[in-house]
Amino acid sequence: MDNFINKRVQDIEISGIRKFYNLVLKYSDAISLTIGQPDFDTPLHVKEAAKLALDNGKTTYTHNAGLMELREAACSFVKTKYSLNYDPNTEVITTNGASEAIDTALRGILEEGCEVIIPSPAYPGYEPVVKLMGAVPIYIDTTKTGFKLTADDLKKAITEKTRCIILPYPSNPTGCTMSAEEIKDIAEVLRDNDIFVLSDEIYSELSFDGKHISIATIDYMREKTIVINGLSKSHSMTGFRIGFIFAPEYICKHLIKVHQYNATCASTISQYAAIEALTKGIDDAIYMKEEYIKRRDYVYNRLVSMGFDVEMPSGAFYIFPSIKKFSDISFDFALDLLEKEKVAVVPSTAFSGAIEGYIRLSYAYSPDTLKEALDRIERYIKSITD
Secondary structure, eight states: OGGGSOHHHHHSOOOHHHHHHHHHTTOTTOEEOOOOOOOSOOOHHHHHHHHHHHHTTOOSOOOTTOOHHHHHHHHHHHHHHHOOOOOTTTSEEEESHHHHHHHHHHHHHOOTTOEEEEEESBOTTSHHHHHHTTOEEEEEEOTTTTTOOOHHHHHHHOOTTEEEEEEOOSOTTTOOOOOHHHHHHHHHHHTTSOOEEEEEOTTGGGBSSSSOOOGGGSHHHHTTEEEEEESTTTTTOGGGOOEEEEOOHHHHHHHHHHHHHHHSSOOHHHHHHHHHHHTTTTTHHHHHHHHHHHHHHHHHHHHHHHTOBOOOOOBTTEEOOBOTTTOSOHHHHHHHHHHHHOEEOEEGGGSBTOOOSBEEEEOOSOHHHHHHHHHHHHHHHHHHHO
């Protein structure tokens, strides 16, 4: 009965990142720089809040949108940090991680045949949802513009079918961010267009060059923007699965229906931990960010010294060097590196848009692990260039 499986489900694939990660598991002595998993432990006070919730029997359903105390904390957090103003009663939904938030948002706004503009290379979690809805992903190659979507390129890509534009900054996989001026230029293109913006800001607390800027802070963009955020990266809470949708009431009142029938509500225990993270732990990410900057600088300088052409990341915890000096095929390069030096990186074709000629390294690993991995990469580069 395989032919009765939804054709769109058959046509999508498991994430290329996970495919390569699973391949690495065959090499017991390999160092993996593949997964965006912070190596910091979840803050102790956040874990204690989760334990307390369990001890106090906080194990029942909550409101579909999440505990009111959590929604208030989430709205206060983004107002304090990014000058975003949302009503906790009607303009925020707590989800099972940012992944469910993205899925809920896209399922709520997309229809058959409409188009979604995505800067490429892109996190591979957007394209499958777009295709499952019968919509069409339209990729804009950003390799010649510092991995940033430009107003000129956006203007050329918009058609009468464009329903949504995804702004994924700080970026996975490139680590780039956008300045206030660049955000304003994008907004100006969209001013008179009835097009939604899905602003994926999950790495907002890991912006290295000043304060994170959200396009939703621009008055005329707020009403057409859906902001995605969460605690996985900022508070090293990946397993707690807490994400948020921030959007105007007229959008949220429909997205809550998608969320309700998909998940009912986020984990109650995780919600209580999230309240602690967003209130007493409002600045928990600062220490982590400072450490990531040190690691970024180290990894960047080592790669440059080896001869890689690479953009300096300005956020998240990824770096995306070009391998075009050394190989034409990123998968072959990554596989050869894994087999010969036991270091795992992600080929650029694993990311939506199928950009060739790059690899992604995560530096969300300890300094000792990064040093050993880069020593091995340096040996590999010498072996193929000498």
